[in-house]
Amino acid sequence: MSRKTIKTRPWDSAEHLQTEDDIAEYFEACLREGGEDHAFIAHALGVIARARGMAQVARDTGISREGLYKALSGEGNPSFATILKVVKALGLELHGSKASA
Template structure:
């Protein structure tokens, strides 16, 4: 019996277009609405898809700081999150929560 070779899923590999990125971020905002680390991690995935160094430069933060902040284990400031969202060409949206 031959072994099947697998590798871990990496969402960043599948974010090819601006629409892919926007839809992914929207889904992550909905899924992680009570988990700031989940949302930060989602931004990290998008930043990796775009190129972490370019996103760091556009956001005005160091690449190392960006990796740490968006790792899902970091605790980025809201200011950093907004800078990254702008650097990615995304926007936050608000709507009435469904009970």
């Protein structure tokens, strides 16, 4: 009996963020799912920045492209100021709702 080899490739969410609505929905879902995990949110911002073009986001934030890749890798530890700069450059908003008891 022969075995079929299934070829796969890594999933890259950035490839699927085509519109502003896609980006907004993705970011909102990430905030809901991982809102308390700073590395998860940093990684989500990195995905969005790659979808938009990291070089442009770097110019808009005044942070080097390499610095952004490192900070937004999910393993980086960006300052809140960096997060805010990236959120602003991407045209996103941080918002939350009060949890019901």
